[in-house]
Amino acid sequence: MKNLSKEIKVGILAFISVVILVWGMNYLKGSNLFENNRTFYAVYKDIGGLQEGSSVMVNGYQVGIVKEIKLLTKQNFSLLVLLSIEKNIDIPKNSVSKIVNEDIMGSKGIALLLGDSDINIEVGDTLVSDIETSLKEEVNKQVLPLKNKAEELIGSVDSVMMIVTAVLNKDTRENLRNSLKSLDETFLLMSKSMIMVDSMINQNDERIGNVIANLESITTNLNGSNNEIKTILTNFASISDSLAKADIATALKNVSDITAKINNGEGSIGLLMKDDKLYQNFEKSTRELAELLEDIKKNPSRYVNFSIIGGSKGYQAPKIKE
Numbered sequence: 001m002k003n004l005s006k007e008i009k010v011g012i013l014a015f016i017s018v019v020i021l022v023w024g025m026n027y028l029k030g031s032n033l034f035e036n037n038r039t040f041y042a043v044y045k046d047i048g049g050l051q052e053g054s055s056v057m058v059n060g061y062q063v064g065i066v067k068e069i070k071l072l073t074k075q076n077f078s079l080l081v082l083l084s085i086e087k088n089i090d091i092p093k094n095s096v097s098k099i100v101n102e103d104i105m106g107s108k109g110i111a112l113l114l115g116d117s118d119i120n121i122e123v124g125d126t127l128v129s130d131i132e133t134s135l136k137e138e139v140n141k142q143v144l145p146l147k148n149k150a151e152e153l154i155g156s157v158d159s160v161m162m163i164v165t166a167v168l169n170k171d172t173r174e175n176l177r178n179s180l181k182s183l184d185e186t187f188l189l190m191s192k193s194m195i196m197v198d199s200m201i202n203q204n205d206e207r208i209g210n211v212i213a214n215l216e217s218i219t220t221n222l223n224g225s226n227n228e229i230k231t232i233l234t235n236f237a238s239i240s241d242s243l244a245k246a247d248i249a250t251a252l253k254n255v256s257d258i259t260a261k262i263n264n265g266e267g268s269i270g271l272l273m274k275d276d277k278l279y280q281n282f283e284k285s286t287r288e289l290a291e292l293l294e295d296i297k298k299n300p301s302r303y304v305n306f307s308i309i310g311g312s313k314g315y316q317a318p319k320i321k322e
Contacts, residue, residue, distance in 0.1 A: 037064060037084040041126040042097040042110075043072070044079045048131055050099050050108040056083050058112045063089050066110060083110065083127070092117040097127040 044050075047069065056064035064085035072078045083097065094115030102109040113130075121127065222229075 037086055038123045039067065040083045040085060040091070040097075040121065041124070042081045042083060042129045043075075043126060044081060044099065044129050044131060045076075046131065047079050047081065048099055048108055049106065050081065050110070054107075055102070055109040056085060056112060057109060058089065058114065063112070081110075085112075090120050091127075093119045093121050093125075095121070095127060096130050098130040098132060100132045 050066060050069065052066050052069055054066040055062045056066065064083055066081055067084040068082040070080040070082075072080055081097075085091070091112065092115040094117040096113040096115070098111050098113055099108055100111045101107070112127075
């Protein structure tokens with residue numbers, strides 16, 4: 001060491017200082033030069049303020065850092081993020097690299113959402129990327145619809161107030177007052193009508209109750225008269241049996257024969273109906289007999305005459321009217 005020149009000593013000291021400086025800067029970023037981490041990639045459209053040295057976590061535990069961020073100008077200005085992750089962490093192939101908010105101030109980090117695949121990714125593979133919305137964006141997403149509705153409501157209220165102010169002048173207010181008065185009278189009339197309807201319904205209920213009572217009484221009487229009704233039905237059944245057993249056909253045949261004989265002029269009734277001369281003689285005899293009886297009533301002395309002194313004057317024939 002004594003034989004070394006001052007220039008060599010200064011060079012060695014400078015080299016050691018640079019190494020310590022680089023190691024210290026990487027250590028402050030969370031990277032350890034003496035650890036052999038694996039590098040993976042994730043591509044984002046927007047990293048939302050993610051920086052190099054941000055933490056990579058699994059379930060809130062840091063397993064690596066964001067090593068580098070590159071702007072891909074030839075791929076629509078997408079952002080390529082290099083992730084340095086410890087070797088002892090197995091990452092399934094369907095895992096997601098999601099940019100999340102680490103604190104309320106908006107600091108960003110990456111959360112590894114481990115999948116359930118049996119195949120793990122290899123060093124240098126690209127993970128599926130995702131980004132969590134910021135607190136401000138979440139608030140804006142919830143508040144913006146309410147803000148729009150509030151503005152629409154305020155506009156509607158303004159329109160209504162303008163219409164009310166324009167319409168409700170003195171005459172309109174008076175007409176509205178009269179309309180409300182008429183409406184109150186209408187409600188009062190409806191109330192009275194409902195009272196009358198209730199009264200009518202109650203009366204009808206009483207009448208219906210009386211009718212039901214009468215029906216029950218009739219039913220009771222019918223139940224008490226079952227024996228009499230059975231007797232009447234038995235008598236009707238007996239009459240029906242007698243009529244059924246009677247030789248109605250023979251009786252009808254006899255009546256038919258008698259009617260035929262009368263129509264043919266047989267027998268006294270038939271001759272009387274068919275012989276006009278006999279009918280006229282019968283009618284003449286009947287008339288003369290009636291006149292004789294009438295004359296006997298009026299002049300009994302012509303037919304019966306008793307005299308103690310003298311004898312009978314004799315019969316005097318009455319004058320028969322032609």
